[in-house]
Amino acid sequence: MQIQQGLFAAxxxxxxxxxxxxxxxxxxxxxxxxxxxxRLWIMPAIFAALMAFLFVEMPPHGWGWAFxxxxxxxxxxxxxxxGRMMRIDVDPATHALSQASSPAALIFxxxxxxxxxxxxxxxxYWLHLDTIAVTDMLMAFALGLIAVQRLEMFLRARRxxxxxxxxxx
Numbered sequence: 001m002q003i004q005q006g007l008f009a010a011x012x013x014x015x016x017x018x019x020x021x022x023x024x025x026x027x028x029x030x031x032x033x034x035x036x037x038x039r040l041w042i043m044p045a046i047f048a049a050l051m052a053f054l055f056v057e058m059p060p061h062g063w064g065w066a067f068x069x070x071x072x073x074x075x076x077x078x079x080x081x082x083g084r085m086m087r088i089d090v091d092p093a094t095h096a097l098s099q100a101s102s103p104a105a106l107i108f109x110x111x112x113x114x115x116x117x118x119x120x121x122x123x124x125y126w127l128h129l130d131t132i133a134v135t136d137m138l139m140a141f142a143l144g145l146i147a148v149q150r151l152e153m154f155l156r157a158r159r160x161x162x163x164x165x166x167x168x169x
């Protein structure tokens with residue numbers, strides 16, 4: 001009986017936390033937030049530094065490097081798509097940038113979280129995967145996702161801002 005309670009808690013607690021986070025995010029969805037181009041690099045830089053520190057401490061072995069590079073590339077592709085889903089607006093009077101998440105972007109992230117959960121729950125045991133290697137790959141995937149999403153948003157916002165400034169009043 002104790003094992004079943006522990007198993008229930010292992011699934012229930014993350015599900016409740018995820019539901020609360022999603023409810024808060026859903027409530028803010030569509031509301032414009034200020035977008036500062038000069039700050040878009042901060043989160044990818046922090047995550048890259050953290051990942052570099054962890055890779056120096058416990059580097060991937062053998063094929064782990066190749067799988068991490070593939071995960072980084074896949075994260076980049078999906079990050080570009082997620083960045084495209086973000087709405088970016090330019091105020092014509094002040095040229096201030098704002099961003100708003102789309103419902104598709106939030107659903108996209110939820111799908112990735114569920115896919116990750118399913119892969120780690122079912123795949124790690126059945127496929128005899130090394131959990132550290134899987135963690136390394138997921139971190140590389142997250143870095144690609146975050147960095148390329150921010151890159152796409154930066155390039156698009158800069159293009160929209162230049163177009164807005166070129167329009168005479």
